[in-house]
Amino acid sequence: MPLGSGLLGLRFLGCRTEDIPEAKRGSVLVIGAGPAGLGAAGRLVCMGHEVVVVDKMPEPGGLLIFGIPEFRVRKDRVRAGIRELREAGVEFRTGIEVGRDVSLEKLIHEFDAVLIATGTWKTKRLRIPGAELEGVYGALEYIVEYFMAKYGYRPLSSVPALGERVAVIGGGFTAIDACHIAMERGAREIHLVYRRTRREAPAGPNEFEMLEKKGVNIHELVSPKRYVGCDSRVCGVELIRMRLGAPDESGRPRPEPIPGSEFILEVTAVLEAVGLRPTPPFDPETNHGIRLNQDGTIWTDEFFRTTRRKVFAAGDVKHGPSKIGPALKSGIDAAQAIHKFLVGELKGWPGL
Numbered sequence: 087m088p089l090g091s092g093l094l095g096l097r098f099l100g101c102r103t104e105d106i107p108e109a110k111r112g113s114v115l116v117i118g119a120g121p122a123g124l125g126a127a128g129r130l131v132c133m134g135h136e137v138v139v140v141d142k143m144p145e146p147g148g149l150l151i152f153g154i155p156e157f158r159v160r161k162d163r164v165r166a167g168i169r170e171l172r173e174a175g176v177e178f179r180t181g182i183e184v185g186r187d188v189s190l191e192k193l194i195h196e197f198d199a200v201l202i203a204t205g206t207w208k209t210k211r212l213r214i215p216g217a218e219l220e221g222v223y224g225a226l227e228y229i230v231e232y233f234m235a236k237y238g239y240r241p242l243s244s245v246p247a248l249g250e251r252v253a254v255i256g257g258g259f260t261a262i263d264a265c266h267i268a269m270e271r272g273a274r275e276i277h278l279v280y281r282r283t284r285r286e287a288p289a290g291p292n293e294f295e296m297l298e299k300k301g302v303n304i305h306e307l308v309s310p311k312r313y314v315g316c317d318s319r320v321c322g323v324e325l326i327r328m329r330l331g332a333p334d335e336s337g338r339p340r341p342e343p344i345p346g347s348e349f350i351l352e353v354t355a356v357l358e359a360v361g362l363r364p365t366p367p368f369d370p371e372t373n374h375g376i377r378l379n380q381d382g383t384i385w386t387d388e389f390f391r392t393t394r395r396k397v398f399a400a401g402d403v404k405h406g407p408s409k410i411g412p413a414l415k416s417g418i419d420a421a422q423a424i425h426k427f428l429v430g431e432l433k434g435w436p437g438l
């Protein structure tokens with residue numbers, strides 16, 4: 087049976103359990119059990135390496151389990167793929183946050199190679215007046231909390247209620263899925279607020295149309311200016327209308343505010359989904375010799391090598407927020423480079 091045939095593209099790994107060599111060639115630690123880490127782990131175990139995957143969450147899968155709703159990614163299939171990896175010899179250690187529970191430095195010394203695949207697990211926050219009010223949440227953090235409760239890792243009562251009127255801010259997958267979560271949580275009115283139009287939205291116009299069919303109110307060409315508080319809790323968002331100007335550095339038309347067009351949307355909660363930040367497993371100050379790019383992603387050369395010997399990086403933490411396919415491919419390609427390093431075919435090291 088192909089390895090990981092139950093887990094999305096992992097069937098590409100194309101090795102059978104009985105083909106895996108018994109004698110191990112090298113030991114690899116993979117930090118992060120999302121598609122990049124899982125793809126790498128599968129490929130490495132196929133090539134005869136001992137593989138340990140460590141993850142801070144209580145079960146492996148990354149955003150496949152704790153970020154993306156069931157209607158897009160079937161959790162039973164993800165779990166079946168992980169079971170196959172485990173049966174093929176990959177060891178999973180969950181509930182361990184590298185950089186907090188164990189230092190990266192210690193792990194680098196314990197393994198022949200380390201792959202960092204820790205994704206982008208922080209929402210970029212809007213710095214507008216009222217951002218500190220109760221009821222204003224980073225969408226990804228809220229979604230992860232919700233799935234933790236949904237899968238029985240904590241009581242549902244520990245996840246803050248959203249109330250009846252929820253505003254979701256953004257135009258990517260996180261924003262779309264935050265609308266679905268708000269529906270699941272029983273919000274009566276959901277407002278998706280985006281500063282460009284659906285044509286420029288990273289999630290694409292179809293996702294907007296699907297939400298509209300489900301009764302979500304879409305507000306295009308508007309941007310939040312401030313949150314309005316009632317006592318310490320958010321009860322409104324002041325929005326300003328935008329028009330599209332000349333293209334910005336992203337190549338998309340720059341949204342420009344239309345003075346005097348402000349209006350207030352009454353809300354009981356806000357989920358901000360305006361982008362995600364890379365989360366390498368260390369503080370930028372104690373970077374273990376691993377250089378970061380300006381946007382916080384980990385710098386690597388074409389062989390996924392960071393500036394620290396033995397340490398590689400793949401997935402969204404290397405190339406920024408993307409999709410399942412590119413993250414998985416990046417992990418599989420990094421595994422190939424790690425294999426070459428471990429069998430002595432990759433000479434030298436960048437910057438050393």
Ligand SMILES: Cc1cc2nc3c(=O)[nH]c(=O)nc-3n(C[C@H](O)[C@H](O)[C@H](O)COP(=O)(O)OP(=O)(O)OC[C@H]3O[C@@H](n4cnc5c(N)ncnc54)[C@H](O)[C@@H]3O)c2cc1C
Pocket residue numbers: 117118119120121122123140141142143146147148149150153154155158182183184185203204205206207226229259260263264365366367368400401402403407408409410411413414
């Ligand atoms: C809400 C949402 C919906 C999405 N929907 C889609 C979609 O429908 N289709 C699509 O193609 N893409 C979608 N994406 C994007 C896709 O999920 C990501 O591009 C992909 O999961 C990235 O894979 P990764 O392996 O790089 O990181 P992740 O999947 O983010 O996995 C990283 C792993 O690292 C672990 N980790 C982080 N820090 C540490 C640490 N210090 N120590 C130990 N472990 C750590 C995390 O627990 C996590 O398991 C969505 C993203 C979000 C946020």
